[in-house]
Amino acid sequence: MISIRTKLIFFIFLLIAIVDAFSCLLFLIHTKRQQKEVFKKLGASLVTLLAQDNEVKQALSYEQPAFLDIPIKRLKALDREKEIGYLRISNGQTVILEEKTPFLNIQMEELPHRNLFQNQDSPLYNRIITSSGEVLYDFSIPVFEKTFSEEEFAAQILSEDLAKTKQHVLGFIQIGLSTRKLNEKIYKTIYYVIIPTGFIIIFGGICITFFLRRYIVSPIRQMASVTLDIAKGDLTRTVNIRSNDEIGQLSLNFNKMTKALGESYAELTLAYDTTIEGWSRALDLRDKETEGHTLRVTEMTLKLAQTLGVKKEELTHIRRGALLHDIGKMGIPDSILLKPDELTEEEWQIMRKHPEYAYQLLSPITYLHKALDIPYCHHEKWDGSGYPRGLKGEQIPLAARIFAVTDVWDALHSDRPYRPALPKGKAIEYIQAQSGTHFDPHVVKVFLKMSW
Amino acid sequence: MVQKCYKFCALPIFIRFLFILKFVFCIQILEVTAGEIITPLRNTHASESAVIVIRSQQIAAYEETSRGFEEGCREKNISIKAIYDLKGDIEEGKRITQHIKRDKPNLILAVGVLAATIVKEQFPDIPIIFCMVINHERFNLRGTNITGISSEAPVENQFAILKELLGADKRVGVIYDPSKSGKIVSEAALVVEKFKLNLVKKEIASENEVASALKSIVKKIDVLWIIPDSTVVTKNSLDAIFQAAEKNHLPTFCTSSAIVKGGALISISPDYASTGLQASQIAQKLLNNPATTTLGIKQPDKLKITVNTTTAKTIGIDLSPLRSRTDIVLYP
Known part of the structure; x- marks a missing residue:
């Protein structure tokens, strides 16, 4: 071009x-x-x-x-x-x-x-x-x-x-x-008048080019780069307004448009996110999980992910994934899900299908594609003994590896019908023991360094 | 010619020398008979007065005039001391005037504008007669000691002949340079009405404009009046004028027989020899009456009409109205 x-x-x-x-x-x-x-x-x-x-x-x-x-x-x-x-x-x-x-x-x-x-x-x-x-x-x-x-x-x-x-x-x-x-x-006339005149005209031309570049080309180029960023999804970018002319007006309108777009995008995102939160609360209610488990785990996961240096855009997806991590349990009959006693082997078979259900449920929703890692893979284990696919080590998405640690940690910390909450030391011991088998050792290391 | 003139004037100088000697010797006699001598001196004044002729240059017209003057003087017993020719050169003129001053002339005839101008400046006390000065009003030739004879026929006479030849109600075109001939044209504008003619004027400022002026005027006029204006009358412009006149069958009318010989139809002009004769008459009057120093500007006594018959034939003009006149010269 x-x-x-x-x-x-x-x-x-x-x-x-x-x-x-x-x-x-x-x-x-x-x-x-x-x-x-x-x-x-x-x-x-x-x-x-x-x-x-x-x-x-x-x-x-x-x-x-x-x-x-x-x-x-x-x-x-x-x-x-x-x-x-x-x-x-x-x-x-x-x-x-x-x-x-x-x-x-x-x-x-x-x-x-x-x-x-x-x-x-x-x-x-x-x-x-x-x-x-x-x-x-x-x-x-x-x-x-x-x-x-x-x-x-x-x-x-x-x-x-x-x-x-x-x-x-x-x-x-x-x-x-x-x-x-x-x-x-x-x-003499050529040397002292005509050639200097020629140079003055050329200089004038250079000045015109410079001013055109300064006042027309540069703003357009900046707008082009901002447009590219906006196309990539960054609606926070704005164009500098340097003049009060048509170009300035264009920049101003462009910024207004971007702002309006950003606002409606934020509204939309908020609507989605509240919907997702609603779903997660509905799940919590059905699951009779400990009060606020999902929200707590989500918070912790985000914190840990941030410490591990996960990018900001990724965090949004991690949050959504964490909120919806047990959505697959919608497909588990109440008789199994709410059973107070130990589950039989068949019942466990059904229970272990919930990540699969989550995948089936969420994969058609384009908007949640990137949030699928946690609902689908949070029961995989570092040594490959997890389900549903038996992924191993780094095959397991990082989000899922992080979530696995926080999920277990919160579970250990909460009272369950079949056992009381473990004290902090025991929980740490348990997590440490599972590092390299259940959990990603690096994630565990970082997790334990953080104060909970 | 000059040498000839000097030879001619050497004798009078010698006579004058003798006269001075005689005067010295007879001083006693004069003292006694002073009262009686005056009259005879006065009587001999006309015959022995020192009259000098100065011509501007050597051209036939000037020579003719001075011959006419000489003839007139001979008849009237006026002796001409010398005739000088300035050869058209101011320096020569100055040199000659120094020479003349020693002669102490009583009267000077200046032929031509150069002679008239120099004489007027150098001799403010001696009666001067000038003639043959073309369009003399242009030059400052008036003074208490200056008498002149116009070298052009009076405008009235010019238009009278014109009317005689062509009839009334004609449009007369004139091309002129207002700085040179403005006066003549304005005078003519007053005269034409008397003759029931219309004057169509066209002003120009340089010789190069003659052709275009002619072009713009030629269809609006019945006759072209060529006046002695040095902007209009040049060798080249005359050719152009004659060509245009021939093409448009336009009669041309002027104040010089020379121009008629060049191709113009008709002119009315003074006879040069008669002008000389007229000058001699004026000289006699002035010499006989020392109290009178000027007679003003005179119109020429005798006019002649010159017609170019070839031109008349080409443009188809009937010359019969003029046949009866005696003062007509047909050319060729």
């Missing part, structure tokens, strides 16, 4: 794993996209800024690379994270300036030149993978002759031919941004 806890942990972990994986993946994709967007914006702004720089325009119109020093210094100051991989400024035919960052392993020759543009207003960007494996984003923009935009507009409105009012291109600027920093940033 797979326990609820296992199932719960398995499913919650599966769920968390899926949720975790998906959220981390989405977060990663989003971050990547956002970083790339920022990256593109940076490239576009840098290249546009350079293209609008007056000194760059002058450098291009006069083919003076030295004029570019200051604008490039300014550009590099803007590139705080050192993402610019290469830079190329050309005037269409000749390259005026070419520069690359030393840490990048690229050949300037393999980078494509850009000389034509469809859209003149926004920079063109391209992803380039060099033969050495470097990934770069190439941003290119044309540099136009410096004009005053209002005048440009005036020219457009006033000049005779619209098509002629095209700006004169001075040259082209190409900037390549290395993706190394971008990737570094993405990895």
